[in-house]
Amino acid sequence: MPDLRQGCAIRAVSFDAAGTLFVPHPGVGAVYAEVAARHGIVRDACELESRFRPAFAAAQRRWRVPYGADDSDALTFWAEVISGTFGEPLPYETVCDLYDAFASATRWRLVPGAHAAVDLARAHGLPTAVVSNFDCRLEPLLAGIGLGPFDAVVASTAVGRAKPDPAVLIEACRRLGVVPADVLHLGDSEREDGVMCVAAGARWLRVDPLVGIPLEELSAILAVA
Numbered sequence: 001m002p003d004l005r006q007g008c009a010i011r012a013v014s015f016d017a018a019g020t021l022f023v024p025h026p027g028v029g030a031v032y033a034e035v036a037a038r039h040g041i042v043r044d045a046c047e048l049e050s051r052f053r054p055a056f057a058a059a060q061r062r063w064r065v066p067y068g069a070d071d072s073d074a075l076t077f078w079a080e081v082i083s084g085t086f087g088e089p090l091p092y093e094t095v096c097d098l099y100d101a102f103a104s105a106t107r108w109r110l111v112p113g114a115h116a117a118v119d120l121a122r123a124h125g126l127p128t129a130v131v132s133n134f135d136c137r138l139e140p141l142l143a144g145i146g147l148g149p150f151d152a153v154v155a156s157t158a159v160g161r162a163k164p165d166p167a168v169l170i171e172a173c174r175r176l177g178v179v180p181a182d183v184l185h186l187g188d189s190e191r192e193d194g195v196m197c198v199a200a201g202a203r204w205l206r207v208d209p210l211v212g213i214p215l216e217e218l219s220a221i222l223a224v225a
């Protein structure tokens, strides 16, 4: 792994959202089971949880722009994931409720260190951004969960490309007035965040959501930046 403390000065810090700042709570399967039950569809939460990942991966492979090329396509993408998870297409209203559930802060919990990491970047006088494979639910979710303010929030549906395509980061840089080489990006996914950073020339700090944001490492990086 390259030494993140070396190289050009860091002039901005960006964060992935899901898996980095917050994770589903108590889990996708549990939320899907609870919401579907309100529509008379009774399923086991653990079974849904185990079916979610393969369904998600299958939809990602099939979609031209995973997570949706725009906000309308995002709902269609997630309807596909939901169909795969439940093993059958669900009524439109049920799909919408399942999709909307994850716009609510109550369906997520913060990764340890999330607030502190954002505060740390701001304390260094650095602009902050969220760079996420997400959609129109992202900004209200960030407000609801009490994170920020951020200087830029860019969801993949706003640019029609998804990470690892660097377009999402490049758009955040445009809004912040920096270039990707100025950016330290925190993210949990090597395939999405890591590859994007290599493509864009940004620096990547990996986050393990089970452990929390590596605040000591972040602090050390920013101290010499």
Ligand SMILES: [Mg+2]
Binding pocket: 016, 017, 018, 019, 020, 187, 188, 189
């Ligand atoms: Mg992530």
